[in-house]
Amino acid sequence: xxxxxxxxxxxxxxxxxxxxxxxxxxxxxxxxxxFVRKLPPRRGFLVAAGLEQALSYLETLRFxxxxxxxxxxxxxxSAALVEYLTQxxxxxxxxxxxxxxxxxxxxxxxRVTAPLPQAQLVETRLSNxxxxxxxxxxxxxxxxxxxxxxxxxxxGLRRAHGAEAGLLAARASxxxxxxxxxxxxxxxxxxxxxxxxxxxxxxxxxxxxxxxxEHFALAQPNHVVLLLDxxxxxxxxxxxxxxxxxxxxxxxxxxxxxxxxxxxxxxxRRVRRILNDGGLPDVRIVASGNLDEYALxxxxxxxxxIDSFAVGAHMTTSSDAPxxxxxxxxxxxxxxxxxxxxxxxxxxxxxxxxxxHYGADGRMAYDVLTLADEGTDFKSVPDGTALIQPxxxxxxxxAPAPALVDVRARVADELxxxxxxxxxxxxxxxxxxxxxxxxxxxxxxxxxxx
Amino acid sequence: xxxxxxxxxxxxxxxxxxxxxxxxxxxxxxxxxxFVRKLPPRRGFLVAAGLEQALSYLETLRFxxxxxxxxxxxxxxSAALVEYLTQxxxxxxxxxxxxxxxxxxxxxxxRVTAPLPQAQLVETRLSNxxxxxxxxxxxxxxxxxxxxxxxxxxxGLRRAHGAEAGLLAARASxxxxxxxxxxxxxxxxxxxxxxxxxxxxxxxxxxxxxxxxEHFALAQPNHVVLLLDxxxxxxxxxxxxxxxxxxxxxxxxxxxxxxxxxxxxxxxRRVRRILNDGGLPDVRIVASGNLDEYALxxxxxxxxxIDSFAVGAHMTTSSDAPxxxxxxxxxxxxxxxxxxxxxxxxxxxxxxxxxxHYGADGRMAYDVLTLADEGTDFKSVPDGTALIQPxxxxxxxxAPAPALVDVRARVADELxxxxxxxxxxxxxxxxxxxxxxxxxxxxxxxxxxx
Numbered sequence: 001x002x003x004x005x006x007x008x009x010x011x012x013x014x015x016x017x018x019x020x021x022x023x024x025x026x027x028x029x030x031x032x033x034x035f036v037r038k039l040p041p042r043r044g045f046l047v048a049a050g051l052e053q054a055l056s057y058l059e060t061l062r063f064x065x066x067x068x069x070x071x072x073x074x075x076x077x078s079a080a081l082v083e084y085l086t087q088x089x090x091x092x093x094x095x096x097x098x099x100x101x102x103x104x105x106x107x108x109x110x111r112v113t114a115p116l117p118q119a120q121l122v123e124t125r126l127s128n129x130x131x132x133x134x135x136x137x138x139x140x141x142x143x144x145x146x147x148x149x150x151x152x153x154x155x156g157l158r159r160a161h162g163a164e165a166g167l168l169a170a171r172a173s174x175x176x177x178x179x180x181x182x183x184x185x186x187x188x189x190x191x192x193x194x195x196x197x198x199x200x201x202x203x204x205x206x207x208x209x210x211x212x213x214e215h216f217a218l219a220q221p222n223h224v225v226l227l228l229d230x231x232x233x234x235x236x237x238x239x240x241x242x243x244x245x246x247x248x249x250x251x252x253x254x255x256x257x258x259x260x261x262x263x264x265x266x267x268x269r270r271v272r273r274i275l276n277d278g279g280l281p282d283v284r285i286v287a288s289g290n291l292d293e294y295a296l297x298x299x300x301x302x303x304x305x306i307d308s309f310a311v312g313a314h315m316t317t318s319s320d321a322p323x324x325x326x327x328x329x330x331x332x333x334x335x336x337x338x339x340x341x342x343x344x345x346x347x348x349x350x351x352x353x354x355x356x357h358y359g360a361d362g363r364m365a366y367d368v369l370t371l372a373d374e375g376t377d378f379k380s381v382p383d384g385t386a387l388i389q390p391x392x393x394x395x396x397x398x399a400p401a402p403a404l405v406d407v408r409a410r411v412a413d414e415l416x417x418x419x420x421x422x423x424x425x426x427x428x429x430x431x432x433x434x435x436x437x438x439x440x441x442x443x444x445x446x447x448x449x450x
Numbered sequence: 451x452x453x454x455x456x457x458x459x460x461x462x463x464x465x466x467x468x469x470x471x472x473x474x475x476x477x478x479x480x481x482x483x484x485f486v487r488k489l490p491p492r493r494g495f496l497v498a499a500g501l502e503q504a505l506s507y508l509e510t511l512r513f514x515x516x517x518x519x520x521x522x523x524x525x526x527x528s529a530a531l532v533e534y535l536t537q538x539x540x541x542x543x544x545x546x547x548x549x550x551x552x553x554x555x556x557x558x559x560x561r562v563t564a565p566l567p568q569a570q571l572v573e574t575r576l577s578n579x580x581x582x583x584x585x586x587x588x589x590x591x592x593x594x595x596x597x598x599x600x601x602x603x604x605x606g607l608r609r610a611h612g613a614e615a616g617l618l619a620a621r622a623s624x625x626x627x628x629x630x631x632x633x634x635x636x637x638x639x640x641x642x643x644x645x646x647x648x649x650x651x652x653x654x655x656x657x658x659x660x661x662x663x664e665h666f667a668l669a670q671p672n673h674v675v676l677l678l679d680x681x682x683x684x685x686x687x688x689x690x691x692x693x694x695x696x697x698x699x700x701x702x703x704x705x706x707x708x709x710x711x712x713x714x715x716x717x718x719r720r721v722r723r724i725l726n727d728g729g730l731p732d733v734r735i736v737a738s739g740n741l742d743e744y745a746l747x748x749x750x751x752x753x754x755x756i757d758s759f760a761v762g763a764h765m766t767t768s769s770d771a772p773x774x775x776x777x778x779x780x781x782x783x784x785x786x787x788x789x790x791x792x793x794x795x796x797x798x799x800x801x802x803x804x805x806x807h808y809g810a811d812g813r814m815a816y817d818v819l820t821l822a823d824e825g826t827d828f829k830s831v832p833d834g835t836a837l838i839q840p841x842x843x844x845x846x847x848x849a850p851a852p853a854l855v856d857v858r859a860r861v862a863d864e865l866x867x868x869x870x871x872x873x874x875x876x877x878x879x880x881x882x883x884x885x886x887x888x889x890x891x892x893x894x895x896x897x898x899x900x
Contacts, residue, residue, distance in 0.1 A: 004613035008634040009635050012633075012637075012646030013648055017666070023668065026655060026656075032651070067638070128612065132611050158461070158573070158776075159578070161611035162617075164612030168612055187458075198466065199467060200780070201779070204788040216467070229793070260792065261792035323769060328608075333654065343711045
């Protein structure tokens with residue numbers, strides 16, 4: 001069984017609610033929206049990601065005979081529900097912000113418009129997919145802000161939360177500007193450039209460090225990046241200097257060296273000097289080991305001579321904020337706007353749009369959250385750019401998925417338009433998201449109903 | 451492609467190192483061990499988990515023609531490597547702590563003994579699988595310590611890091627004492643009990659809350675748990691009281707109610723009173739919403755009348771410590787012990803065993819980390835219990851996987867033997883792990899070689 005595409009990848013209550021909806025013939029059109037309620041600490045903005053996987057999920061969602069059998073045998077469900085699931089296809093519409101769009105709390109990144117049981121059933125996996133890549137894109141983008149112009153590579157698979165997390169973290173970090181990943185399968189599936197050096201075990205398996213370097217160079221003559229810190233970093237750098245001319249005679253250039261422990265700035269400075277003095281000024285220094293955007297910021301501030309950063313667990317787990325307050329909420333059913341009033345969790349009702357306004361400098365100035373259909377009447381709206389676009393109609397995509405390089409270009413453009421205070425890595429004044437009067441009025445009307 | 455079983459789920463450097471090993475005919479026996487270097491903040495111990503998935507991975511690891519083709523076309527690898535991978539089978543031995551074993555830093559939870567290229571190739575995915583379930587088991591067990599005797603259920607799929615994380619978090623939390631999960635597929639794949647209630651959307655899709663309750667009860671007559679906080683929690687509790695006799699006439703009992711927002715203790719007390727006064731003392735109260743072991747501890751301390759806790763994102767992401775400093779390191783090659791000296795990352799060399807010693811009260815007293823073969827000579831060892839056991843020989847398991855209920859029983863036994871100070875949820879004095887003299891001598895000898 002392919003566990004990541006199973007229709008059973010859902011919460012039990014979706015199936016129990018479906019049974020209720022079907023029994024009551026509640027199959028009118030529902031609108032659900034996916035949004036983040038509030039930012040985690042130290043995040044000033046988020047980057048939408050995961051739409052591509054969410055759409056694939058909706059397009060291909062089917063119950064296999066094995067899955068249907070499990071549901072039937074669970075003893076909790078009616079034959080009518082099993083029959084419904086046997087025929088299940090997602091036939092709804094999807095509107096969304098394109099991947100790579102910068103967004104803020106309460107702004108929907110995706111809207112599903114579909115018969116209620118369909119829109120309900122997809123909640124869990126859709127949330128799971130949008131949440132994770134958005135989480136990682138929003139974390140990884142910070143490494144780029146911390147170390148502009150440096151090469152960043154994802155080294156995080158081993159401590160990612162399972163296989164899919166590793167793969168999708170490679171994708172999400174690439175979208176926001178990473179140069180590539182160490183995860184081979186991410187290269188094979190998504191066409192992301194794949195990077196690699198060598199591990200301590202390779203050095204240790206040899207009795208002699210210099211011999212290990214030479215053997216690795218012979219095995220990867222076009223990608224020689226040698227790991228220096230197995231025993232003594234500077235001694236190893238001197239071995240690289242001694243080895244380089246011998247390799248050069250065989251047409252092999254050392255491309256880089258990697259530092260993975262200790263004070264990276266100090267080692268980088270000493271190693272840079274050894275390499276330069278040894279006639280190897282073009283050999284790049286790669287640093288790895290417990291790096292996150294805060295460490296990168298420090299290394300940049302003290303001008304550590306590091307050319308490339310390999311970022312692992314902190315990025316693939318979004319370690320300082322490992323989840324987002326991301327939800328998928330019913331906004332409208334059968335033409336009637338809905339809103340829950342749960343304490344601290346109240347939501348804006350109805351089917352919404354986000355208009356972004358830019359200042360004279362081209363930077364983002366503020367957003368306006370409106371009802372999707374108030375665009376023409378609402379005086380201040382027409383100046384803004386609508387962020388939510390039609391993506392899927394009646395279960396089919398309106399356009400092929402954009403190439404990842406195009407999403408990267410979008411992110412670069414978004415970052416160029418980010419107000420200066422949002423580029424910092426610490427808490428600051430929040431970006432302004434205004435709520436239209438029509439939307440406030442609707443919320444009030446909803447509250448008066450209950 | 452089944453992404454979670456792909457042989458390409460590895461770091462590029464494993465393949466480049468393999469090419470080096472093969473070119474140098476370095477195919478002697480290597481010993482790698484997987485261990486955690488240090489505990490994250492606030493953790494006094496860890497619980498080993500994920501062995502079952504790790505073994506399945508080793509047993510079934512094959513390169514498909516598509517994967518081999520991708521490797522060949524990448525232009526980085528020799529025909530000899532592709533040929534080697536075409537034939538690849540894991541034929542090594544595995545020793546490990548059984549799932550559910552409590553362990554501490556520097557103690558190997560798994561040892562691979564295999565020809566070097568085999569033992570090297572499996573590093574990334576093996577680490578990824580052992581790391582994640584160990585992380586989650588070690589987090590989830592704390593909820594049980596915080597709320598002994600309460601029912602705990604995993605509600606975390608939507609904010610888990612992808613599909614596999616959701617599924618394996620359901621498994622890992624069940625192993626350490628959770629009653630079940632909301633994730634349907636975890637029920638289908640692992641036989642874990644599946645739980646569910648109802649979402650706000652179901653209530654909101656109805657014009658009337660009472661009608662929503664009734665419809666849900668009719669749809670799930672044997673599992674009626676009603677959600678109270680969509681509009682006004684106490685008003686909803688009174689509706690349950692009004693509805694219950696009507697349902698009772700149709701043979702339907704309300705089993706529980708769920709609170710998902712606001713001050714859970716206050717709401718629980720008020721709802722408990724309303725239910726008791728309404729003749730429903732047996733209706734259970736389920737609480738959910740941003741719960742972790744710290745919240746549970748507080749709710750228990752103030753005796754909130756809550757019977758069941760649904761725990762989500764905090765548990766499935768191990769939010770206060772979303773990764774472990776877990777590594778897989780070469781300890782021996784061709785009979786020669788290895789140790790890296792990297793600053794702050796030095797490791798104990800050789801093939802190791804852990805002996806656990808218990809006090810007169812039956813509680814764990816201290817562990818001794820030794821060389822695997824010093825058992826007979828080492829004076830203080832024979833009293834202890836060896837934690838690392840043979841699990842796989844020449845690529846085949848020595849015994850079928852234990853049933854999950856048996857692993858649960860092991861964990862319960864382990865927890866009963868935990869020293870009191872480790873049962874607290876805060877930092878405390880570390881548990882003592884002694885290192886044998888023979889192991890210290892070997893480390894010194896290794897250092898003198900380099």
